[in-house]
Amino acid sequence: MLQATATRLHQFSGSLPVAPDMIVVCNEEYRFITAEQLRAVGFKASTLLLEPAGRNTAPALTLAALAATSHQQDAVLLVMPADHVITDTERFHLAIEQGLPQAMSGAMVTFGIVPDRPETGYGYIHVGDRLSGSPVRALQAFVEKPALETAQQYLASGSHLWNSGIFMMRASVWLAAIGYFNPPMLAACQESMQRAKVDCDFVRVDKAAFLACPSDSIDYAVMEKLPKAADLDIRGCVVPFDAGWSDVGAWDAVWQVSPKDAQGNVLQGDVMMEDSRNCLVISDSRLVTCLGLDDVIVVETPDAVLVTNKSNTQNIKRIVSRLREGNYAQADNHRKVYRPWGHYDSVDSGEYFQVKRIVVKPGGRLSMQMHHHRAEHWIVVSGTALVTRGEETMTLTANESTYIPLGVKHRLENQGETNLELIEVQSGSYLGEDDIVRFDDVYGRLTS
Numbered sequence: 444m445l446q447a448t449a450t451r452l453h454q455f456s457g458s459l460p461v462a463p464d465m466i467v468v469c470n471e472e473y474r475f476i477t478a479e480q481l482r483a484v485g486f487k488a489s490t491l492l493l494e495p496a497g498r499n500t501a502p503a504l505t506l507a508a509l510a511a512t513s514h515q516q517d518a519v520l521l522v523m524p525a526d527h528v529i530t531d532t533e534r535f536h537l538a539i540e541q542g543l544p545q546a547m548s549g550a551m552v553t554f555g556i557v558p559d560r561p562e563t564g565y566g567y568i569h570v571g572d573r574l575s576g577s578p579v580r581a582l583q584a585f586v587e588k589p590a591l592e593t594a595q596q597y598l599a600s601g602s603h604l605w606n607s608g609i610f611m612m613r614a615s616v617w618l619a620a621i622g623y624f625n626p627p628m629l630a631a632c633q634e635s636m637q638r639a640k641v642d643c644d645f646v647r648v649d650k651a652a653f654l655a656c657p658s659d660s661i662d663y664a665v666m667e668k669l670p671k672a673a674d675l676d677i678r679g680c681v682v683p684f685d686a687g688w689s690d691v692g693a694w695d696a697v698w699q700v701s702p703k704d705a706q707g708n709v710l711q712g713d714v715m716m717e718d719s720r721n722c723l724v725i726s727d728s729r730l731v732t733c734l735g736l737d738d739v740i741v742v743e744t745p746d747a748v749l750v751t752n753k754s755n756t757q758n759i760k761r762i763v764s765r766l767r768e769g770n771y772a773q774a775d776n777h778r779k780v781y782r783p784w785g786h787y788d789s790v791d792s793g794e795y796f797q798v799k800r801i802v803v804k805p806g807g808r809l810s811m812q813m814h815h816h817r818a819e820h821w822i823v824v825s826g827t828a829l830v831t832r833g834e835e836t837m838t839l840t841a842n843e844s845t846y847i848p849l850g851v852k853h854r855l856e857n858q859g860e861t862n863l864e865l866i867e868v869q870s871g872s873y874l875g876e877d878d879i880v881r882f883d884d885v886y887g888r889l890t891s
Contacts, residue, residue, distance in 0.1 A: 446484045464489030468503040475781035495650040501664035505632040506613040522610040530687030538684035552611040555604025557685040563593035566606040584615045585667040631656035631775040693756040697890030698723040745778040783886040797869040810884035811854045817871030819847040827864035829856040
């Protein structure tokens with residue numbers, strides 16, 4: 444979905460003087476997978492801002508606005524969450540063109556979805572009259588998720604739209620608004636950026652300053668208050684659009700927006716169905732068979748398998764909480780782990796061994812390192828490996844291997860033009876990822 448968000452404007456044919464550079468804000472834990480997912484579809488964020496902890500969307504946008512003003516004089520920002528589905532890209536582009544003159548003139552623009560049902564799972568926007576000569580409507584109020592009867596009234600009125608969470612405004616306009624409504628948030632974000640450090644392709648905001656930042660959403664921090672702030676010279680307006688939008692925040696929403704077979708099933712991967720209807724079944728690594736199931740969601744990954752009734756997906760967080768309480772590694776860690784040089788997949792493990800499949804992208808170079816508690820065996824599957832072991836350097840190709848004794852400095856590099864793939868077998872008394880002493884690292888990880 445991150446990739447779809449990044450590519451959504453790729454074929455935009457209109458005049459769009461928004462910030463030409465992509466600014467991405469994410470938690471520092473997801474920095475490598477975020478960068479890799481963007482690279483896989485031909486994009487590279489000009490600024491990838493790393494939050495040390497989640498503080499909701501308002502601080503994230505404030506960081507992005509500060510970054511934008513440092514690169515370009517008061518750019519127009521198009522703010523898009525990475526968990527949306529928009530099936531009609533052309534209509535979305537048209538909505539952007541319709542709202543752009545308002546954003547350029549200093550308005551805070553939000554995009555409202557024309558509702559097709561009395562939905563109780565979304566917030567609503569109450570819109571006013573059309574602006575002169577434009578389909579854009581005045582912003583009257585943001586409304587919380589309603590009860591069904593109220594949602595039915597909203598649908599019938601024609602004056603309420605779903606809140607998409609997509610916004611457009613000049614960077615200076617957002618900074619002025621957040622400074623007016625929440626000065627401590629602006630101050631904390633400013634200090635976080637002033638003390639930020641560049642780490643390879645990432646910008647790490649200052650941890651201590653950012654942890655002092657209040658947590659709030661764009662809606663609560665600014666948009667709900669904007670229509671009532673008579674002394675703030677920023678107007679709000681809404682662009683209505685109908686482009687097959689969905690906020691995919693749960694697995695049942697994935698089923699809702701996905702193409703289905705004749706039985707109403709959404710299937711992905713190696714899946715076999717028999718006498719089953721209206722199910723979502725996703726297989727990532729092995730065969731999944733379903734017999735006699737209705738309205739069920741099955742998601743298989745190398746880490747774990749989820750099976751739930753479609754109506755209960757909003758409660759998955761309860762299972763995650765129980766996993767954390769039970770100290771299950773699957774609550775926070777994945778088998779496949781991304782690094783700046785590529786990724787690895789933990790294939791198997793036991794008390795004194797661990798087997799990994801390692802993929803090093805072209806130009807990737809692991810740190811010069813050693814381990815106190817484990818030795819390693821490397822077997823090249825494909826590509827060419829440049830190996831440093833102690834004082835010697837060697838080149839290994841497919842079906843060749845080497846042994847790294849415990850306590851010996853070593854490094855792995857891929858100087859080729861294709862991926863380097865190898866199998867690593869670790870053996871020792873302790874196999875944790877924190878048993879790494881780095882002596883040299885091109886990615887600036889000597890202190891991590």
